[in-house]
Amino acid sequence: MSFSGRVREEICSSINDKDKKFACLYGMLLFCRDLTPERICFQTESTNSSENFGRLMKSIFKRELKCQEKMRKNGSIMYTYDINDVVFINNVFSAYHISTGTRTINTDIIATSSLGVFTAGVFLACGSVNDPSKEYHLEFACPEESIAGELMTLLRDIGVTAKIVLRRGQYIVYVKDSESIEDTLTFIGASQCTLEIMNVKIYKDMRNKVNRIANCDNANIDKVVNAAMKQIEDILLIDRTVGLDSLSAELREAAELRLENSGMSLQEIGDNLSVPISRSGVNHRFQKLKKIAEEIRSGGEK
Structure with a gap:
């Protein structure tokens, strides 16, 4: 399993109460591929993210959703939840106070203690992190520029140094500093993966010292x-x-x-x-x- 996969697995195992489920699903919805009054489309290559989205929708909205699986040319599987029921979508929009215009993060509907879980949902929807033994890099591929800016502000509020770059039509919020990546992973509930990064850093520092x-x-x-x-x-x-x-x-x-x-x-x-x-x-x-x-x-x- 990749390092990103281990982060997702750890996140999903920690979402175990009503407030956390509500906040996590909000993050996954707000940063999914399509979010309009006519269509909600959540796509991911992660089994953990896919199963978690379906599980949360069932838990919060009592709706069993069908997941479509499609094999890609690179051998990976794309998991897709395509929702076109406008009545159901209206219920989702109403529960999360989502407007029909632009996406925006409404922290007022999230319990203060669940803000990290909301960000965990964002990671499950569009986040990835490199293997720390190779490179320090964490990113969120955001669907819109405005919400990418809001996410960057949220991360900066917890002391994380983040930047935005446009890549292939997506606004990428990225973090390169190892300590900021550690803070982000701890914030979203992946503390064991944070320890992995720390251990890698200790090993790299010792190796560099020996070489010097x-x-x-x-x-x-x-x-x-x-x-x-x-x-x-x-x-x-x-x-x-x-x-x-x-x-x-x-x-x-x-x-x-x-x-x-x-x-x-x-x-x-x-x-x-x-x-x-x-x-x-x-x-x-x-x-x-x-x-x-x-x-x-x-x-x-x-």
Whole structure:
């Protein structure tokens, strides 16, 4: 089952009293495909949304509705409730105070505690959310521009950052921020799916942290190796030209230890000298060796 499917399943399982059923069906009706005095058409590819719509219509209006199923070219099934009984539609419009003009959200007819359930109904009618392991994206494909704006305002009232874009004739209210998606899912009653997103975020953050540490370690290793190779190059030049015996005992010991141990860090070299010294002390000796090598390259020594 897709992540959107799990959200719908969790939502539907929580609609268990009269007020919630009334509010949820209102959201599903207000954002369905067609809503006119002559026709109500609710369409979905979700089995959960389809069954929930039929169940709520029967519970609230005592009307058993027939659902039509049609196989689409992509292999999915389109579930359709097509209502043309104008008397019944008038009863629905009257119960929800739906005008014959434009669709608008009338929060006065919804119990304050059921506003989230109304939004859950909107999600069941036209919402979807991507798998959080791939992308953070939640959207509502709204039938009209005005009601899309009202939905965006509703979401912003609960602190959710939402925007609108026109896509293939539909007004899409979308949310990209992961925290806003979590807030939306919690608001509509899908708290378990919210926890899934949080777990995915924790996993992604840990993976990114491990990668950063690994990249940092690799960079440090590269720096140590490159520095050691340059030190060895300087020491070999000195050995070929003036010989290591020309160096002071301290420099010669450091040079020989480096030639024998190319993978040692400066601290490790310092610890293995006959008289151990600090990392900065070892670095100081190699700087002297570097200066001698540079003088040889410039012709200062023969």
